[in-house]
Amino acid sequence: MKVLAYGEIMDGGISVFSSVAKVDADLLIVSFGGSIRIDNPYKYLEQYLAELDQLIPKEEIGRIEFDFKELDFCNSNGFYIIMDITELIIDAIKGPIKIKRLKDDDWQQETLPILLNVDEPEIEARTTFEEFADI
Amino acid sequence: MITQEELATTSISMRYDLSPIRNIIGDLSGLLGNFSDELIGAFYSKTVSKKANIVITELVNNAVVNSPNSDGKITLEIMINKDLLRIRVTNVANRSQYRTVRDHIKMINSTGDLRKLLADTIRERRKDRMRGGLGLIRLAAENKFSLSARYRAPYLIVDSQIGLGGLS
Secondary structure, three states: OEEEEEEEEEEOOEEEEEEEEEEEOOEEEEEEEEEEOOOOOHHHHHHHHHHHHHHHHHOOOOEEEEEEEEEEEEOHHHHHHHHHHHHHHHHHOOOOEEEEEEOOOHHHHHHHHHHOOOOOHHHHHOEEEEEEOOO | OOOHHHHOOOOEEEEEEEOOHHHOOOOHHHHHHHHHHHHHHOOOOHHHHHHHHHHHHHHHHHHHHHOOOOOOOEEEEEEEOOOEEEEEEEEEOOHHHHHHHHHHHHHHHOOOOHHHHHHHHHHHHHHOOOOOOOHHHHHHHOOOOEEEEEEEOOEEEEEEEEEOOOOO
């Protein structure tokens, strides 16, 4: 497994949110952790988006896994950056998509499918959700 | 040994008054949201405490960002018992701001398909990377809160509440 790209949001000198994209054979795993609370997450994650855009087409990837289990909180200003990251990847890789999420988290259950555009039949057809309990 | 069900009958009420608003330079909504999440989560399920966190974050942030008077104050009141979670945020506002919030809530409350409203609003606002405008819709569509607003000059009072039957 190799790390493809890494992005984080710093607040008060500490990392409050991070996302890492890793490649394991033909699988791209993108995990999200921490909290998005700041007004403008692009200030910190623009470079991460650019790296994903540049590096993913160079890889032989057939499957996607998005892991949201460690994402504790996302304010409404964070919605667009989640959409940008996932849309970029979903558009670039036409294989199956697995979403790991928390079953008792309102935003992961209600809003995340909207951000992932799962209402689109083409995306819905290749997306599966795996539910986890929050520990 | 006290059970989880017994813990979730605990009554808690909290009130914070902060003034002047110009002194709020850090992430106040995050501080209050996270603390309340921890405290409520000591008695109620994570589902309930996370709902409180999101509502507090969105409403307090709205109040801080939109308060026209930097000398004014913000009040956050939280009340939870086995039946109900209610979060009230009060801040100085002019009548025009009140009418905007009132009309926005009226639109939300009259919408049959809140999920579609949230989806359409996110996609519409994303085109221009517009900030704000999602918080109240989110609280109703995602977190299932009932919203209301009233004006007691010069204060705008926004109430959000949810019944806890089956959630706690």
